[in-house]
Amino acid sequence: MKEAIIKIKAEKEQSYPVLIGENLIDNAYQYIKEYTKANKFLLVTNEKVEKLYGELAENKNTYKIILPDGEVYKNMQMLNKIIDKAIEIKLERKDAIIALGGGVIGDMAGFAASIYERGIDFIQIPTTLLAQVDSSVGGKVAVNHKYGKNMIGNFYQPKLVLADTKTLKTLDERQFKTGLAEVLKYAFIEKSCQAEKDYKLFEFLEANISKIQKRDTQIIQELIYICCSLKSSVVNKDEKEKGLRAILNFGHTYAHAIEKLTEYNKYTHGEAVSIGMKMVFNLALNIGYINKEYYERCIQLITKYKLKTELEEEFNKEIFYESMKNDKKVSNGEIKFVIPIKEKEVEIINKIDKNNIIQGI
Ligand SMILES: NC(=O)c1ccc[n+]([C@@H]2O[C@H](COP(=O)([O-])OP(=O)(O)OC[C@H]3O[C@@H](n4cnc5c(N)ncnc54)[C@H](O)[C@@H]3O)[C@@H](O)[C@H]2O)c1
Ligand SMILES: [Zn+2]
Structure with a gap:
């Protein structure tokens, strides 16, 4: 135990x-x-x-x-x-x-x-x-x-x-993958969680793909332990989401819009999150926050776990953008984005240009 x-x-x-x-x-x-x-x-x-x-x-x-x-x-x-x-x-x-x-x-x-x-x-x-x-x-x-x-x-x-x-x-497989999307999220934000220890979750996920997919008991226990420790580190510093805790919403700004526009019945939360994470990686690459090499490594991890990365339908981008603006996490009309800036590091940025946001979709 x-x-x-x-x-x-x-x-x-x-x-x-x-x-x-x-x-x-x-x-x-x-x-x-x-x-x-x-x-x-x-x-x-x-x-x-x-x-x-x-x-x-x-x-x-x-x-x-x-x-x-x-x-x-x-x-x-x-x-x-x-x-x-x-x-x-x-x-x-x-x-x-x-x-x-x-x-x-x-x-x-x-x-x-x-x-x-x-x-x-x-x-x-x-x-x-x-x-x-x-x-x-x-x-x-x-x-x-x-x-x-x-x-x-x-x-x-x-x-x-x-x-x-x-x-x-x-x-079932779909629900298991929904959880995995949140697990990958922690790998992409690990450094920003400011934990006392470097858990190397990203590398752990890269090294244990088949064991995790087979739900190997020991490996899954280690995974849960790492994720809870990372979440604890964040919540300990900011229980009521006045700042840092918002990093746990990595990929979620796009995901919430996807869920809302499909009336919560087409994608599971995790599916929307993995698609949303890919969108935010696109956004970060386009603006130049991250380099192509790190982008590829992240997208590879998501696809190796066979998580969803693409929408199954075309959305009107204006409607999509408006939906993001109506999210409850929006303040003063500015969309708060959790953007990857370096390996395993993210930053909360609220002045992202509309065109760049739309490009990510
Ligand atoms: N409080 C938070 O910080 C936080 C964070 C993320 C998500 N959430 C909330 O969590 C909810 C989603 O949670 P979820 O993904 O667990 O969904 P869920 O609770 O609906 O469970 C998914 C499905 O799996 C079934 N199920 C549960 N345990 C099972 C088991 N052991 N074997 C087989 N089937 C099982 C459920 O009956 C359900 O049909 C959302 O409402 C979301 O808002 C809260
Ligand atoms: Zn979530």
């Missing part, structure tokens, strides 16, 4: 571990009890994950709420259902909510934990690669609104994250 410690220097000093291992979920409560004094638990999951792993997370003091599966259900109605259930089972201030599932369940259950009785303990058991390397760590919790994704939410850190790599074996 590996353990990454997530440190958060927010208002008060707090930190929590991400335990990474195979079959951790079989003894979930043995770990959970170390990090919460809760007597009663509300386990939030969805229909699909419940069938696969629900039984393992059973316990005599645990009540379950099983929600429908899908991003469309990440909304206030489902949040209300969680809160109703918590009230019905008389969950108290010292009790805890457990999220068992991917990013959708984690974000929603975490938000519920942050507001129920002004905040109760929260445990994450992420079951997708995306959730294990990204969404379960760092404390962003939210639901969607019809006018936008993650519009209603909070910053709320879990007490413990249990990343069981066994659960990744049942993920």
